[in-house]
Amino acid sequence: MGLTKTEIFTDQQNKIALYSKVFGHPARVAILQYLFKINTCVCGDLVNVIQLAQPTISQHLKELRSLGLIKGNVEGTSVCYCINLEEWTQMKETMFQFLNQDNTKKEGCC
Amino acid sequence: MGLTKTEIFTDQQNKIALYSKVFGHPARVAILQYLFKINTCVCGDLVNVIQLAQPTISQHLKELRSLGLIKGNVEGTSVCYCINLEEWTQMKETMFQFLNQDNTKKEGCC
DNA sequence: ATTATTAATCGTAATATTGCAATGTAATAA
């Protein structure tokens, strides 16, 4: 049916899946890495840095923004994008809980 | 075109995206959490624990196994699945590098 | 041998994602 059954999972499981999904495309990974790297607002040069068409980049930015991981401030004709550090920190906490599960595991089995 | 352009990204970026993609579905998150929780081999009860049909669970297990995050040992008619801790540790390292980018960021901007 | 159980695989329908050309919009520049 092509439709994820979110209702049978916990909020935390769905949240982890949502964050992971947005990281599940290399373009979005690259965008986030670039925004961190330049450590200051970036405007439209993402299109030059990443070899994808402008509408494609714009679409990926929209997804990142809809999750709150980045912010976009309009500055004249250009838009200044940057990481939303607060949201990033919260996301990290959720993801770390999931990724660090092995810390409480006493032993392997197979 | 519906086809991700992996060739224009680095190996690391593609790797992060691949791992994230597999975490991008709550059923796979739930499967991994359950495998960690029972701390011993699970056989076929995943189908009872998660409200999805057997072929669906089987498909998700296949994806987790193809990435190496879980192992499956045949034991009679049933199959014993468990976390591959070595692969999990390696995955964590890759993901942590990505998620901890903010540690090297000096200041925000917007 | 026959039957039951477990789980993989196949086939298919519904839906989601990716990418881009074309177009729209808003702000600045000439």
Place this chain on the structure above:
DNA sequence: TTATTACATTGCAATATTACGATTAATAAT
């Protein structure tokens, strides 16, 4: 006013994902 620039939105084609019924393969039990 009329470009021009920067970016968003729309619409569409190609492909991927999700879910499950039906079937198959392998072992276990009778």
